[in-house]
Amino acid sequence: MRYISTRGEASPVTSTRAILTGLASDGGLYIPEFYPVLGQEELAALKDLDYQGVAERVLRVYLTDYNDRELREMIAKAYGENFSSPEVVPLRTFREKLGFLELWHGPTSAFKDLALQLLPHLMIKAAEKEGEEGEIVLLVATSGDTGKAALEGFKDVPGTKVIVFYPAQGVSEIQEKQMVTQEGVNTYVIGVEGNFDEAQTGVKALFSDEALAGEMARKGMRFSSANSINWGRLAPQIVYYVWAWSRWKKDGVLSAVECFNVVVPTGNFGNILAAYYAKRLGIPVGRLICASNMNKVLTDFIQTGIYDRRREFFQTISPSMDILISSNLERLLYELTGRNAERVRELMRQLRDRGCYSLEGDALRELQDEFWAGFATEEETMKAIKDSYERYGYLLDPHTAVGYKVYQNYKERTGDPSPTIIASTASPFKFNQSVAGAVMGEEKSGVKDEFKLLVELAEFTKSEIPANLRGLAEKPVRHRNVVSPTQMEKAVREVLGL
Ligand SMILES: *Cc1c(COP(=O)(O)O)cnc(C)c1O
Numbered sequence: 001m002r003y004i005s006t007r008g009e010a011s012p013v014t015s016t017r018a019i020l021t022g023l024a025s026d027g028g029l030y031i032p033e034f035y036p037v038l039g040q041e042e043l044a045a046l047k048d049l050d051y052q053g054v055a056e057r058v059l060r061v062y063l064t065d066y067n068d069r070e071l072r073e074m075i076a077k078a079y080g081e082n083f084s085s086p087e088v089v090p091l092r093t094f095r096e097k098l099g100f101l102e103l104w105h106g107p108t109s110a111f112k113d114l115a116l117q118l119l120p121h122l123m124i125k126a127a128e129k130e131g132e133e134g135e136i137v138l139l140v141a142t143s144g145d146t147g148k149a150a151l152e153g154f155k156d157v158p159g160t161k162v163i164v165f166y167p168a169q170g171v172s173e174i175q176e177k178q179m180v181t182q183e184g185v186n187t188y189v190i191g192v193e194g195n196f197d198e199a200q201t202g203v204k205a206l207f208s209d210e211a212l213a214g215e216m217a218r219k220g221m222r223f224s225s226a227n228s229i230n231w232g233r234l235a236p237q238i239v240y241y242v243w244a245w246s247r248w249k250k251d252g253v254l255s256a257v258e259c260f261n262v263v264v265p266t267g268n269f270g271n272i273l274a275a276y277y278a279k280r281l282g283i284p285v286g287r288l289i290c291a292s293n294m295n296k297v298l299t300d301f302i303q304t305g306i307y308d309r310r311r312e313f314f315q316t317i318s319p320s321m322d323i324l325i326s327s328n329l330e331r332l333l334y335e336l337t338g339r340n341a342e343r344v345r346e347l348m349r350q351l352r353d354r355g356c357y358s359l360e361g362d363a364l365r366e367l368q369d370e371f372w373a374g375f376a377t378e379e380e381t382m383k384a385i386k387d388s389y390e391r392y393g394y395l396l397d398p399h400t401a402v403g404y405k406v407y408q409n410y411k412e413r414t415g416d417p418s419p420t421i422i423a424s425t426a427s428p429f430k431f432n433q434s435v436a437g438a439v440m441g442e443e444k445s446g447v448k449d450e451f452k453l454l455v456e457l458a459e460f461t462k463s464e465i466p467a468n469l470r471g472l473a474e475k476p477v478r479h480r481n482v483v484s485p486t487q488m489e490k491a492v493r494e495v496l497g498l
Contacts (some may be wrong), residue, residue: 001029001064003231006334007348008341016065016126019119019232020136022225023207028344030231031331036061037278043282046242047250051088052079054246055239058281062235063122065468070125078118078236082107084467089240091247094392097260097419099253100400101244108178109427109466110320111132111271112149114240115233120157122232123224127159134220137496139207140227141200143267143320144171144186147189147424148178150226155184160224163188163495165199168482171319173450174430174469181475185302191482194443195313197325202488203227212489215498228270230329237274244421245283253419259286260419263410265403266290266298267321269328271423276332276370281436286418291406292375293318298326302373305364308356317378318398320426325351336363372414376405384408385438387430395428395435395461427466432457 003018007028013021018030038061046054055075080087085105093099105374106113123136136159140150147164154162166179168191179189192199206212207223214221228234241262248254251415262285272290279285292299294314301307309324316322330348336359337343350357357368376384381398384405387398396404403422410416428435436444436457444453451473458465483491 001035001036001062004033006031006330006341009347014065014130015063015231016129019122019230020126020130020224022223022227022230027208028341029229029328029331030104032062035277035375037280038282046246049246051239051243052076053145055079055236056242057168058156058239058242059235059477061281062238064305065129066122068127073473074118074121074125076086077121082117083113084181089243091244091421092394093248093251093253094394097253099248099419099421100396100424101240101421102395102424103240104397104424104427104430104466106149107152107468108145108148109430109468110145110149111237111423111425112145113152114154115228115236116146116149116226118236119226119230119232120160124157124159124475126232132215132222134222136160136224137216139203139223139492140164140225141196141203142166142171142179143196143322144175145320146227148175148182149331151179151182151184151187151189154226155182155187157186161186161188161495163190163492165190165192165488167195167199168193169192170195170315170322172431172433174432174472175319177472177475178468180477180479182478189479189481190488190491192485192488193482194485195315196323197313198485199488200227200325200327202485206489209489212492212498216496219498221496227327227339228268234274234277234328238277239272239423241275241278241285241403242281242283245278248419254284257284258419260421261285261287261410261416262423263289263291263403263407265318265399265423265425266292267320267323267326269298269326269332271425273328274330275423277282287410287416288371289403289406289410289420290371293321293374293381293402294375294377295322295324296375297324298329299373299375301329302367302371305353305359305367307351307358307442309351310355316398317381317431318402320399321402332367333354333359336366338363372410374406374409376402380405382434382438385435389439389461395439395463396424397426397428397431398434399426399431400424424454427469429454429457429465429469436460
């Protein structure tokens with residue numbers, strides 16, 4: 001399997017090369033040159049496998065440059081004791097065939113762990129296979145969860161450094177504390193005075209800075225990306241949608257021919273794209289339901305075909321979805337335009353220069369056939385947390401609650417009774433201020449000390465605080481650097497000694 005660029009000007013590469021580089025040299029994103037399909041027998045065999053087994057069956061069709069033994073070893077390291085559930089990704093099913101796919105049992109309590117516990121292994125092995133000896137410098141822009149997950153994944157991994165930029169005022173208290181207390185000899189955490197899009201734009205500029213790349217090369221260093229533009233992030237995310245289906249088949253929730261819908265709380269469009277790839281792999285997914293918060297650029301796009309990022313930016317209680325430039329959408333555009341790289345280049349140029357672009361005709365129709373989109377306001381999100389707690393006794397974090405609310409809207413508007421899986425993207429304890437406010441009473445929303453709330457929420461709901469969040473308040477701060485977006489390059493040079 002080779003990987004091609006969505007902009008069509010870079011040469012096709014191996015999976016190992018795609019993972020090592022992250023972004024293609026023409027600025028495009030790598031995608032598989034064709035979509036593999038699992039046969040009926042292979043699909044049927046999945047339900048007898050554990051998570052690691054399913055991961056192997058899925059990843060081997062995309063990452064063909066690793067042999068089965070290598071994949072198995074890497075998967076065993078990535079999805080072991082570091083996950084608090086032996087199932088890795090438990091699927092909680094409630095009546096009406098509604099399932100919550102709990103993607104947050106990893107070391108940072110958000111779904112990013114599923115990819116970022118595996119990516120370092122994929123990358124180190126890729127460097128070995130490609131004969132790359134220098135140091136890999138992971139440059140990460142985060143809206144809150146990716147940063148911590150990347151830091152945990154790569155900490156103390158020989159031959160790597162991780163530099164994380166996060167919006168200094170745009171993440172929750174717990175998210176910030178998780179990052180600034182990060183241990184490891186190769187980890188660097190830097191706040192940016194700006195929002196996520198500014199941090200991401202700064203990181204993209206650093207990636208394409210040829211002078212900097214040259215200086216780094218002379219010192220035996222190269223950049224790579226741990227953001228979801230890296231194929232090595234997306235491939236592991238396909239696994240859990242296949243896994244969810246295999247669980248429902250095993251438990252008899254789905255009849256022989258039944259499809260299920262997937263709802264994904266969406267920001268950078270990586271997670272929902274992985275569900276789309278699972279569908280292309282042969283998993284009977286019906287509608288892909290894209291859920292946004294007030295930053296509803298994707299809702300508007302899917303409903304009208306017009307992508308317009310020139311709009312007010314809202315800081316919400318689901319900060320990991322506070323994004324107006326969804327990078328991974330480019331991969332979908334490539335498919336929607338009939339794999340027309342020239343058209344993708346044109347659309348991306350319009351997005352950069354004018355802040356908008358539009359799709360019409362067949363491309364738009366296909367988009368709307370595959371995807372349905374909606375958004376939830378802040379108030380609706382809080383109500384959704386309360387509603388799920390009252391109805392199922394089940395706590396949702398605000399991101400997952402956005403998904404739950406949009407799912408309710410979808411059902412109401414379309415009447416579609418299909419079984420549905422909602423991607424549950426974070427532990428409710430990671431965003432406890434909103435969660436406590438929703439289930440314990442409004443006065444809790446005003447409580448500034450998230451760490452005190454952690455304990456109160458656990459007692460009130462009789463549930464357990466994830467281990468990684470338990471001792472967080474007492475951990476010493478190790479990273480204090482905050483810079484303006486224009487100083488990001490300087491900060492990187494300092495870390496790298498350039
Ligand atoms: C990253 C994240 C999202 C958004 O996922 P994308 O792949 O960027 O669309 C949603 N919820 C949580 C908790 C996240 O960390």
